[in-house]
Amino acid sequence: MESHKGTIVDTIFRNSENGYTVALMEIDNEVITITGFFGTDITNETIEIFGKRIKHPKYGHQFTVEMYNSVLPSSLDQIESYLSSGLIKGIGDFTAKKIVELFKEDTFNIIQNHPEKLLEIEGIGKKKVEMITKSFVEQIDIKEIMMFLQKHGISTTYGVKIYKQYGKNTINIISENPYRLTDDIYGIGFKLADKIAYSLGVEKSSPFRSASGIKYSLFEYAANGHSYVPYKLLIDSVCNLLEINIEIIENEMKNMAFQGKIHIELIEDERVVYYLPYHTAEVNVCKNLINLQNADFNIPENDILDYLYLIENESYIELTKMQKEAVIQSISNGVTVITGGPGTGKTTIIHSIIRVFEMMHKKIFLCAPTGRAAKKITESASREAKTIHRLLEYAYGEEDSNLCFNKNEDSPLDCEVLIVDEMSMVDILLMNNLLKAIKTGTRLILVGDVDQLPSVGAGNVLRDIIKSNSIKTIKLDTIFRQSLGSMIVQNAHMINNGKTPIFNKKDTDFFFMRQNNNKEVLDVIVDLYNNRLPSKYNLDPIKEIQVLSPMKKGEVGVIELNNKLQASINPPSKLKKEKAFGKYTFRVGDKVMQTKNNYQSVWSMTCDDGKVSTGEGIYNGDIGYIIFIDEIEQEIFVQFDDQKEVAYSYNQLDELILAYATTVHKSQGSEFPVIIMPIVWGPNMLLTRNLLYTAITRAKQLVVLVGFEKFIQIMIANNKINNRYSALDYRLSSIYSAYENLTDFSN
Ligand SMILES: Nc1ncnc2c1ncn2[C@@H]1O[C@H](COP(=O)(O)OP(=O)(O)OP(=O)(O)O)[C@@H](O)[C@H]1O
Numbered sequence: 001m002e003s004h005k006g007t008i009v010d011t012i013f014r015n016s017e018n019g020y021t022v023a024l025m026e027i028d029n030e031v032i033t034i035t036g037f038f039g040t041d042i043t044n045e046t047i048e049i050f051g052k053r054i055k056h057p058k059y060g061h062q063f064t065v066e067m068y069n070s071v072l073p074s075s076l077d078q079i080e081s082y083l084s085s086g087l088i089k090g091i092g093d094f095t096a097k098k099i100v101e102l103f104k105e106d107t108f109n110i111i112q113n114h115p116e117k118l119l120e121i122e123g124i125g126k127k128k129v130e131m132i133t134k135s136f137v138e139q140i141d142i143k144e145i146m147m148f149l150q151k152h153g154i155s156t157t158y159g160v161k162i163y164k165q166y167g168k169n170t171i172n173i174i175s176e177n178p179y180r181l182t183d184d185i186y187g188i189g190f191k192l193a194d195k196i197a198y199s200l201g202v203e204k205s206s207p208f209r210s211a212s213g214i215k216y217s218l219f220e221y222a223a224n225g226h227s228y229v230p231y232k233l234l235i236d237s238v239c240n241l242l243e244i245n246i247e248i249i250e251n252e253m254k255n256m257a258f259q260g261k262i263h264i265e266l267i268e269d270e271r272v273v274y275y276l277p278y279h280t281a282e283v284n285v286c287k288n289l290i291n292l293q294n295a296d297f298n299i300p301e302n303d304i305l306d307y308l309y310l311i312e313n314e315s316y317i318e319l320t321k322m323q324k325e326a327v328i329q330s331i332s333n334g335v336t337v338i339t340g341g342p343g344t345g346k347t348t349i350i351h352s353i354i355r356v357f358e359m360m361h362k363k364i365f366l367c368a369p370t371g372r373a374a375k376k377i378t379e380s381a382s383r384e385a386k387t388i389h390r391l392l393e394y395a396y397g398e399e400d401s402n403l404c405f406n407k408n409e410d411s412p413l414d415c416e417v418l419i420v421d422e423m424s425m426v427d428i429l430l431m432n433n434l435l436k437a438i439k440t441g442t443r444l445i446l447v448g449d450v451d452q453l454p455s456v457g458a459g460n461v462l463r464d465i466i467k468s469n470s471i472k473t474i475k476l477d478t479i480f481r482q483s484l485g486s487m488i489v490q491n492a493h494m495i496n497n498g499k500t501p502i503f504n505k506k507d508t509d510f511f512f513m514r515q516n517n518n519k520e521v522l523d524v525i526v527d528l529y530n531n532r533l534p535s536k537y538n539l540d541p542i543k544e545i546q547v548l549s550p551m552k553k554g555e556v557g558v559i560e561l562n563n564k565l566q567a568s569i570n571p572p573s574k575l576k577k578e579k580a581f582g583k584y585t586f587r588v589g590d591k592v593m594q595t596k597n598n599y600q601s602v603w604s605m606t607c608d609d610g611k612v613s614t615g616e617g618i619y620n621g622d623i624g625y626i627i628f629i630d631e632i633e634q635e636i637f638v639q640f641d642d643q644k645e646v647a648y649s650y651n652q653l654d655e656l657i658l659a660y661a662t663t664v665h666k667s668q669g670s671e672f673p674v675i676i677m678p679i680v681w682g683p684n685m686l687l688t689r690n691l692l693y694t695a696i697t698r699a700k701q702l703v704v705l706v707g708f709e710k711f712i713q714i715m716i717a718n719n720k721i722n723n724r725y726s727a728l729d730y731r732l733s734s735i736y737s738a739y740e741n742l743t744d745f746s747n
Contacts, residue, residue, distance in 0.1 A: 001051060002052055002063075005027070005049075006025045006026050006027035006047070007026050007047075008044060008045050009024050010024045011041065011043045012033075014038075020035075020037055021036060021038045021042065025047075025063075032062075033060075035062055036066070036068070037150075038150075044085040044087075045073075045085075047068050047071060050066055050067040051065045052066075070147070076105070083096035083107070088139065089131050089132070089135040089632065090132045090632070094123075095123065095124065098123075099111075102121060111132060111133055115132070148170070149170075152195075152196045152199040153192075153196060154196060158185065161186070162174070162181065162185055165184050175200060177208050178196040179209065179212035181196070182215075182216070189216065190213060191216075193212065197209065204243070204244055205248055210238075210248055210249055210252035211261075214234075214253060216241070217229070219275070222278065222457075227274065227460075228278065228726070229272065230273075231264065235249060235250065253273070262274060262275055278428060281432035282428055282459070283731065284436070285435055286728060286731040286735065288432075289335055289435065289465070289471060290732070292440065292442065292443075293335045293470075293471060295334035295440065295443075297333070305328075308324055315348075319345075320478055322476060323349055323476065326349045326353075329474055330349075331356055331360075331443075333472045334443060335443075335445075335472070336445050336473075337423075337446045337448075337465055337474070338446070338447045338473075339450045339474070340477060342479075343489040344476035344480065345478070346447050347377070347381065349447070350366075351380075351381050353417075353445060354366070354383060354419070365417070366385040366418075366419045368387065368421040368669065369387065369420075369430065369455075370422070370425065370670075371387050371619045371622050372621055372670040373387075373421060374387045375642065388434055389599070392407040392433060392434065392437055393406035393407050394406070395599060396600075403599055405433045409437070411437075413442070417442065418443070419447065420434070422447075423461070424449055424450060424452045424453070424454060424668075425455050426455055427455035428726065428728065429459075430457065431459070431461045450463055452668065452690060452694045453665060453694045456665055460729075461728060463729075464726055464729035464732070465728065468728070468732035468733040468736070469733060487502055488696065488699055488700075488702075490502070491510050492693055492697045495696065495716055496693050499716070500712070500716065509699075509703065510703045511702075511705065512679075512709060512712070513528075514707075514708070518678075518680055522560065522561070522564060525561065525678060525706055526564050528706070529569070530568045530569050533545060533702075537674070537702070539674060544672070544673040546661075546662065546667065547660060547661035547675075547677070548662060548664050548675055548677045548695050549677065550663070554680075554682070556707075559583050561661035561678075562657070562658035562659070563584070566584075570590055572585075572587065577628075578629065579636060584658050586629070586636055586653065586658070587626065588626050590625065591624075592638055592656045592658060593621065593624075593657055594619060594622040594656065596655055597619050597620050598617070598619075598655060599617050600617075601646055603618060603645060603646045605642075606643070618640065620666075621668075624638040626638055630647075633647075634649060635649050635650070664694055664698075672698055673700050674699060674701055674702040675696070675698055675699035675704070677695050677704075677705050678705075679707035679711045688719070689716050689717075690719075691715065692715040
């Protein structure tokens with residue numbers, strides 16, 4: 001094998017997914033073309049390469065790199081360009097020049113071992129010295145670790161995260177048990193850990209591997225909304241995944257059950273397996289709901305009717321019999337569910353309930369599962385609503401470094417009434433944490449539209465509670481919001497009832513644009529977004545139009561739509577900085593969405609009086625706009641809808657996606673003036689009635705569907721919404737039927 005040392009003077013091509021690079025390398029006085037897989041962008045770096053020279057039939061003489069090492073550059077020019085390349089935070093062109101002029105060949109030694117000497121350079125203060133040395137040492141450590149990770153098939157993005165988590169111990173920890181990565185590193189799943197394990201020579205039958213595979217399969221089911229998995233189904237899935245003997249898997253399953261990691265139970269004569277936290281949550285939710293439900297408030301109905309009379313006079317709305325019943329039940333019961341489609345008066349009822357309790361001098365808290373949903377109910381009820389996480393003070397505990405709910409059974413919520421809006425989005429784990437923090441004797445009122453998509457997380461909480469027939473439930477079905485000419489609400493109800501919606505009525509707000517192929521669908525959506533709708537309705541497309549798609553991938557999936565919409569509305573420009581990351585290039589002016597709850601993300605906000613307030617927490621589904629990209633600090637600044645500003649470091653960009661288009665799932669709990677949605681072929685599990693219903697009910701002023709009408713019919717006919725493995729309904733109704741039998745017996 002031949003080897004050379006030299007500097008990369010230019011990168012001709014780099015595939016950021018797999019690291020394949022074609023670059024020009026200067027060796028002595030010769031420039032050669034090299035090709036190979038490199039974990040990081042090697043532009044301007046000095047490296048040692050091992051491989052062979054070949055003659056490519058089209059590109060001529062090249063050097064194929066089989067292995068490489070990073071080395072620090074030695075000539076003054078190279079040292080200067082390394083420092084100013086952007087790899088080292090805090091150093092730009094000018095500072096790099098000054099440093100090298102002063103310290104010459106000793107530059108790296110000074111940065112690493114005598115950083116205080118950097119203070120001699122004009123413009124470098126203590127803070128900057130810290131930034132430079134930290135970044136430099138990190139680069140050296142990272143390089144060594146990257147080489148190791150790269151050798152075992154891990155990308156740079158994960159490499160940085162792994163290094164942050166394990167620091168200098170990275171190599172030891174991963175060599176011992178690579179499956180630990182799945183627990184410790186956000187984004188690394190079983191498949192990647194398994195690939196690394198294979199590369200490290202870990203046996204297929206290793207117990208670490210079986211345990212990780214079982215957990216992975218349970219998580220996969222949970223990611224599709226299931227709280228448990230039938231035993232046989234799980235065994236089949238794990239066998240397929242691990243390709244090992246079934247006995248090894250069954251044994252490991254037993255071990256995990258004994259160790260309390262999973263729970264195996266018979267439910268209605270079927271053996272099922274829970275990942276333990278889901279089982280604990282389901283049992284506790286059941287227990288706590290019954291406990292709250294058992295409270296006896298004994299308020300005379302006439303008293304409530306008197307309050308309602310006052311409220312009707314206040315609001316100039318005469319409540320229907322069913323609406324009054326909803327208020328009466330909410331005041332009289334420990335737990336009440338109020339459900340109904342769009343425009344059936346859920347918000348009106350929340351407002352009435354709040355007013356009655358205010359007149360009764362009760363302390364009320366109002367909350368919703370997402371930031372956008374909380375904002376929506378804050379505006380319509382004119383009372384502050386918090387996200388459930390904020391209400392429960394989700395943050396680092398006082399004594400440990402883990403995130404936890406600081407409101408819990410030991411420190412319950414200080415309220416007498418708790419109203420939860422958009423309840424259909426609450427999953428079993430969150431419901432458990434919420435109930436833990438509610439004192440006995442507090443009234444709990446759960447409001448939501450049970451026909452919308454269920455929660456993204458596991459469980460079918462609202463639907464199960466209603467199905468159990470154990471908790472007082474009021475179903476609102478009279479539609480009030482049906483202003484003249486508006487078809488959105490009417491069509492939503494028709495879809496929900498399995499009927500075909502009415503399209504394209506003149507001067508209304510619900511349109512279907514038929515197309516012949518997916519390419520046309522894509523082009524029409526881009527044209528509607530960028531030209532036709534803004535000019536006809538005088539809209540700001542980025543702020544007022546939301547494209548929703550059932551799927552992420554495919555010709556009209558969210559990724560393709562975002563790239564096309566971005567190219568048309570916010571194309572590359574010399575005036576706009578940008579940063580490529582994963583499937584997207586983020587550019588100043590882009591609309592983006594946060595994709596996970598990040599409770600530590602620090603935001604700042606300039607208030608009307610000019611004062612700056614700060615806080616923590618940016619949540620899954622929050623939408624914002626890129627206002628600035630700082631290439632030296634390597635940060636992207638995003639301003640969210642509520643004016644909060646957050647700086648994302650480049651290695652945190654996996655939390656952001658472009659948001660010109662989003663999935664319907666991610667749009668839950670939000671409303672937008674205008675919705676455009678492609679209606680095309682897709683997987684059966686996505687083309688469902690409640691997905692279409694959820695998408696349409698996000699629009700306030702206008703819905704435009706683009707595609708093939710037959711898929712509307714297919715979606716409406718596909719009403720399989722109950723296929724989630726969850727047993728909350730079974731547990732609640734078993735307890736109630738046992739209770740009823742007991743009552744019969746005592747009679
Ligand atoms: N009893 C009533 N009489 C007349 N109008 C009513 C009545 N109840 C509600 N409304 C009106 O109907 C409209 C829809 O009500 P509301 O916003 O409470 O419904 P919603 O179920 O919360 O709708 P969405 O889920 O779409 O937000 C409102 O304008 C409200 O004022």
